């Protein structure tokens with residue numbers, strides 16, 4: 001069953017400093033219980049997509065075209081009370097700065113209790129145990145500043161999952177954590193969502209870190225979804241030149257005596273809809289039609305947005321795509 005249905009969504013921000021087209025016709029569906037990672041460089045539109053899914057776009061954001069449906073209903077069509085109810089009952093959010101998302105003046109046990117249907121002490125402690133926190137009595141009595149970053153993130157996950165939402169959006173949930181605990185937190189997020197049947201949308205720069213924990217990878221560029229598929233397919237047989245570039249740019253994939261190749265150029269800052277393929281200026285396979293027309297998604301499940309999809313394997317052998325350790 002489709003839980004989240006993003007249909008050709010275009011969103012732009014109007015600010016005193018100018019206009020920024022954050023989403024330029026993004027399309028994506030997420031089924032109930034799916035674990036989806038949305039990857040892409042800074043500015044590709046991941047956070048805007050995530051906030052739109054939660055009905056949390058700021059006032060400066062304007063929907064130009066398209067729609068976003070949760071449980072079959074457009075979040076843009078809901079009045080504020082119904083949107084609040086949808087958020088409270090069906091949606092959850094975990095941010096990068098977990099400690100910052102907690103109230104610094106109140107003990108974490110009390111904060112968690114507010115989100116529980118049966119807010120007793122036993123339930124609070126059991127929820128803290130479920131997110132694999134040690135010494136839960138002490139944690140429940142603590143103020144946020146008394147917890148490490150990893151512990152605060154686990155509390156934030158317990159709060160976000162308290163009502164077993166249909167969809168949990170996690171925006172760079174491990175970016176502020178030490179490398180050793182990043183994987184533990186990602187595993188916890190994925191396991192907790194799987195146990196509850198909650199769909200997970202993780203927004204991240206870290207393509208390979210997340211791959212082991214999700215059932216689908218979604219690659220964004222220039223405010224559009226340019227490729228999607230099971231992690232093994234995307235990592236082993238990337239089809240979009242941007243995905244291939246991202247994999248070449250993964251640290252640790254350099255060959256001995258070779259150099260780490262990054263994608264030349266910078267991601268676009270769009271001020272309006274892209275006339276052609278937004279990746280064309282950085283693409284080594286660019287031809288005239290790439291600048292002239294917007295690519296439409298391929299008809300298969302990967303929905304690759306590339307004019308040259310299907311032609312490129314003759315140009316690049318897949319041996320050139322580095323193997324990614326997961």
Ligand SMILES: Nc1ncnc2c1ncn2[C@@H]1O[C@H](COP(=O)(O)OP(=O)(O)OP(=O)(O)O)[C@@H](O)[C@H]1O
Pocket residue numbers: 013014015020021022040041042043044045046047048049058060269270
């Ligand atoms: N509140 C805002 N006001 C104005 N412009 C914004 C706002 N939020 C995002 N943008 C712009 O929209 C574009 C997409 O940003 P967005 O944060 O959605 O991408 P992202 O992929 O999540 O990037 P990052 O990983 O850096 O958060 C960028 O050009 C960004 O500067």
